[in-house]
Amino acid sequence: MKLSLARLTATQKSGLAVALLGLVAAFAGSPYRGPVYTVDAQELARVVETTVDHVTAEDVADWIIQGRTDFRLIDLRTEGEFAEYHIPGAERVPLTALAGYGLQKNETIVIYSDGGIHSAQAWFLLTTQGYKGATMLFGGLEAWKDNVLFPRPAENPTPAQSVQFAKMKEVSKFFGGTPQMDSTAAVTAPSFTMPKLETPQGGAAARGTSPVKKKKEGC
């Protein structure tokens, strides 16, 4: 009996194609990329320019208040500094331990340190290794203190700025901060006491203990 391709039905041809592709796959080797990374400088520059590489302290505060669990907050500072104060829900990871820390390449990772330099360096390290969701906290912990914990009104506020400040006062209290009434107060004044380390209610207290809920896909 002659085996001719033309005599097969479409279904049988598809089946044959699947069998062939499967057979080739068995010898094709791993489809995962190896540990060699190439840096697309132009792509990186574009990402930096469109500012998708950072989030503001106000945004992160909003996320924590909403109880969002779909992001990781990474603190790069020393153990002592971390024990003294950290943003609720943050995990302390030294720069050198970042790669092996078990972060997912497709999850949102917010990195912060005191200022912006260390987090920018960590962002570059992660991004070049394919962690596409890495972002920096804009201005680092300093911006968190200035804008979230100890917000102050603008000198001659516009109506929009007044509304924003009224909102930030509530946010500040949520995180145990002290809103400032004086627009010129220096950050070293005695009224700036760091909040005690208690996670605000309804915040990200559960993060890390219960698995992250993601959108399910189904038929």
Add this chain to the structure above:
Amino acid sequence: MNAPFFKFGLFGDNVSLIVAFLIGIGFGFFLERAGFGSARKLTAQFYLTDLTVFKVMFTAIITAMLGLFYLGWMGLVDLSLVYLTPTHLVPQIVGGFLLGAGFVVGGYCPGTACVAASTGKMDALINLLGIILGIVVFGELFPWVEGFYYATPMGQVTLPQLLNLSYGLVVFLVALMAIGAFAGATWVEKRMAARKGGQPS
């Protein structure tokens, strides 16, 4: 489907919603054209007289598997970026049976209920109301079922990791299994048609 592009800021919320809308409409249209808007067609698979749904699902799995494998192998898709739903074995088996029982009783799975409702089928609209009610009840009961919901966690595992086989070999085995299942399903359909008194088609 548009997740990678959306997530990395290649387009924003609005465009993402438009993309999702277009993909959703396309998906629904082809489901309807394939006859998946009919509860009779869908439930026929439980009487083993028409296994189209089974075959379509298997075809989708095989297409996605081969596509992802070869695109990853050619370096066009970074497989480490593909989101894997974490496995919680026992709750997911129970959930599967629950969905199956609802499918048998109601005649639709959630997606096909939407497809059928869009053509104005009353039973599908009732089915959708039931789905929404179920979502609300589950949401309200969640604190009580949370322990079970997260029971027996296995993390984000794939068959190659679980079986300790190479990725390509698993692709080959699943392809063979699909061909076997396809042939088996066709054979069962013919048997059932013959038993009904008609001629085997």
